[in-house]
Amino acid sequence: MSVRLNFDHFIQWITAAAREHSHQLADHVVERTGCSRRAAQAMLKRLVEAGWLVRDGGFSRAVYHPGSLRQVVKSYPLYGLQEDLPWQRDFAPNFALPAHVGRMVQHAFTELLNNAIDHSGGTSVTVSLRQTPTHVQLLVSDDGCGVFDRIAGTYDIADPSLAMLELSKGRLTTAPQEHTGRGLFFSSQLADVFDLHANGTAYVRRAWDSSGWRPGKALPRQGTSIYFAVALDTTRTLDQVLGAWSLDGTGVAFDRTVISLRLLAGEGQALDSRAQARRVTARLERFKRAEIDFDGVPDIGHAFADELFRVFGLNNRSVELVPINANRRILALIDNARNG
Known part of the structure; x- marks a missing residue:
């Protein structure tokens, strides 16, 4: 009985196999899959043509190496x-x-793998790493409770958009004795493309989009899945990213944050209430500077401005609140609130 070989299955393990069995790769494929040697050589030829393998020598003395595509x-x-x-x-x-x-x-x-281990409450995790000629792509998927449900259980935040608001600030953890809440935040800042999926909810971040996190199309699965991609020719570095969120630029402290108010209000909606302002200021005392991003927010009310820029300011003088991307009316309301 012939064995049917699946190309998509092969590319999940052929990179490691080519490195470990470079001189006997065809034999390894036969042993691993149970296929004929002829079928193994045909598949290896196809993988070479597709860029997953590089072959030196003829088929009788072939030596294989990982190609420009790796996974x-x-x-x-x-x-x-x-x-x-x-x-x-x-x-x-x-x-x-x-x-x-x-x-x-x-x-x-x-x-991201540590987050799955320590926070997911699941039993298993699958990790995929793929390299193309232009990008590297990482996917970490667990079968746990889902990041937004985890936050809901720890912080009593049932609305995923409000949970995402807290995650976007950074320094949020469901295990404060063991973690500092940096991992997910800085991983997202390192990526060109970062997608966060959990139990039917998704938020995405693109490095070229200054507006930050936006709702995305969720994967239909239980647990948390995180996709991370970055271009191989990026000039971004880990030290640069860490330094950008440290006021002294060293990357040692994490004392600066940006709060995207579109996560709180929704696109094109005004912010009116003190309750909304208190959601913005939650945990901000952990930072020295918080930039309040009004991109996508057309208007705010007096109560929101007063609670955020006067009341919080009076009680937390060590935290500098800086409005960004605000229109003239919003800036006038902020000035009025600060002047009491």
């Missing part, structure tokens, strides 16, 4: 998993990334 997909039980070992053992050796990109990917990989 590793692995699933792990979460219990007892240590996030550094999959990176060191299963992923890093199989990719050829520019040094500064590799450093960012390592940071995101270990932080």
Whole structure:
């Protein structure tokens, strides 16, 4: 009985196989899949033509190496998993990334995997890392409770948009004794494309879109899935990103944040209430500077302005609130509130 070979399945493991069995790759494929040698060689030829493999020599003495397209997909039980070992053992050796990109990917990989281990409450996680000639793409998916449900249970924030508002500030964690709330935030800042999916809800961030997080089209699955992609020719570095959120530029402290009010109000809606303002100021005492981004917000009410820029300011003089992307009317209301 002939074995049917699936190309999409092959590309999940052929990169590592080519590195580990470069001189006997056809034999390895036969042993792993149970196919004929002829079928194995035909599949390897197809993978070479598609860019997944590079072949030196003829078929009789072929030596294979990973090509310009590379991918590793692995699933792990979460219990007892240590996030550094999959990176060191299963992923890093199989990719050829520019040094500064590799450093960012390592940071995101270990932080996102650690989040799944420590916060998801699930049993398993699947990690996929793919390199193309232009980009590197990371996907981490667990079968846990979902990040927004986790936040709802810890902070009593049932609305996913409000949970996303808190996540977007940074320094939010559901395990404050063990974590600082930096991992997800900085991973999103490192990426060109960052998608966060959990239990039918999705938010996406694009590095070229200054408006920050926006609702996205959710994946139909239980748990949390996070997609991270960055261009191989990016000039962004881990140190630059860390430094951008540190007032002294060293990247040691995380004392600056930006709050996108569109997550609170929705596109084109005004902000009127003190309750809304208090959602904005939640946890801001942990920062020294908070930039309040009014992009997409056409108007605010006196109560909102007073609560945010006078009441909070009087009680938290160590926190500098800086409005950005505000229209003239909003700026006038802010000035009026500050002047009491």
